[in-house]
Amino acid sequence: MLEPRHDWTLAEAEALYALPFPELLFRAQQVHRAWHDPAAVQMSTLLSIKTGACPEDCAYCPQSVRFDTGVANEALLPLEAVIERARAARAAGATRFCMGAAWRSPKPKDLEKVAAMVRGVRELGLETCVTLGMVSGPQAQQLKDAGLDYYNHNLDTSEAYYGEIISTRSYQDRLDTLGAVRAAGLNVCCGGIIGMGESPRDRAQLLVTLANLPEHPQSVPINQLVHVPGTPLADAAPVDPFDFVRTIAVARIMMPRAQVRLSAGRESMSDELQALAFLAGANSIFYGEKLLVTGNPDVAHDRALLARLGMHAEAQGAAHAAQQPTAAQAPVTASAASAASAPPLQSATA
Ligand code: SF4
Numbered sequence: 227m228l229e230p231r232h233d234w235t236l237a238e239a240e241a242l243y244a245l246p247f248p249e250l251l252f253r254a255q256q257v258h259r260a261w262h263d264p265a266a267v268q269m270s271t272l273l274s275i276k277t278g279a280c281p282e283d284c285a286y287c288p289q290s291v292r293f294d295t296g297v298a299n300e301a302l303l304p305l306e307a308v309i310e311r312a313r314a315a316r317a318a319g320a321t322r323f324c325m326g327a328a329w330r331s332p333k334p335k336d337l338e339k340v341a342a343m344v345r346g347v348r349e350l351g352l353e354t355c356v357t358l359g360m361v362s363g364p365q366a367q368q369l370k371d372a373g374l375d376y377y378n379h380n381l382d383t384s385e386a387y388y389g390e391i392i393s394t395r396s397y398q399d400r401l402d403t404l405g406a407v408r409a410a411g412l413n414v415c416c417g418g419i420i421g422m423g424e425s426p427r428d429r430a431q432l433l434v435t436l437a438n439l440p441e442h443p444q445s446v447p448i449n450q451l452v453h454v455p456g457t458p459l460a461d462a463a464p465v466d467p468f469d470f471v472r473t474i475a476v477a478r479i480m481m482p483r484a485q486v487r488l489s490a491g492r493e494s495m496s497d498e499l500q501a502l503a504f505l506a507g508a509n510s511i512f513y514g515e516k517l518l519v520t521g522n523p524d525v526a527h528d529r530a531l532l533a534r535l536g537m538h539a540e541a542q543g544a545a546h547a548a549q550q551p552t553a554a555q556a557p558v559t560a561s562a563a564s565a566a567s568a569p570p571l572q573s574a575t576a
């Protein structure tokens with residue numbers, strides 16, 4: 227069976243998550259190599275275009291107006307400033323430029339300004355992505371008409387655990403935004419955050435929800451919680467790095483065509499852990515010294531790490547070429563697909 231599946235069960239996802247670590251990484255590698263160049267990493271740069279004073283209460287977020295985190299509020303950046311940053315990101319090697327605004331949802335006058343930014347960034351030859359909170363169908367269409375490539379809207383965690391993290395918007399609100407984005411023909415960027423106190427079952431359920439959407443998200447960011455002082459999750463227990471890698475591996479197996487992005491939290495990860503995440507199937511990173519308002523490894527360090535690993539930045543547009551496996555890769559896909567549905571050899575967590 228070559229085609230990606232949309233009928234994953236929680237039991238299957240939990241069984242994958244609980245595989246012995248070498249077996250899980252082997253299966254993830256099989257899937258990864260069937261659909262992607264295992265040495266290529268897609269590079270995205272993220273810019274906060276409107277910072278802080280967000281009315282939502284996401285417990286991990288330093289930009290919520292409800293938490294005292296010391297983040298300086300900034301109004302929507304002028305168009306020229308955004309284009310300047312995009313030009314710099316392109317010069318540094320990024321192929322996608324992501325713009326994030328701390329809004330519950332964009333107002334019409336703001337959306338028009340963001341649409342102008344999308345047009346301007348696209349004229350530089352970069353792929354474009356925005357994350358602006360909840361959007362309606364017409365708003366998603368307006369962005370599509372401006373040339374937007376990707377819309378980011380994360381589910382964050384399982385529906386069961388979601389209420390522990392956010393109260394100001396429902397899980398269904400998030401799914402509705404994803405539906406509007408998909409209906410407009412935009413690529414979907416949607417993932418979650420690991421380390422917020424959720425259980426392995428919550429992680430598995432998040433991945434089941436993502437993989438059983440009508441289309442797999444084209445981009446799946448897997449974030450590790452950044453413990454920002456002042457947020458309710460500042461003192462959350464650190465996640466076991468191997469559990470983080472497991473989550474990436476299961477995402478890779480369940481959503482074979484997606485770009486799985488090693489996202490927030492990378493600054494606190496060792497080079498060895500990042501290499502393990504690449505082995506597990508991560509093939510995209512945020513590239514640049516800042517992620518909205520939290521830190522990120524510097525560009526020189528990332529370049530050096532990829533060079534040490536013999537890996538390289540993916541050429542722009544290569545992600546879209548991963549829609550079908552090549553003839554040479556197809557035999558691996560067949561074995562990988564059966565590997566993905568085979569029962570676990572034994573539970574690693576028993
Ligand atoms: S994650 Fe987004 S919606 Fe939630 S508080 Fe932060 S900026 Fe607002």
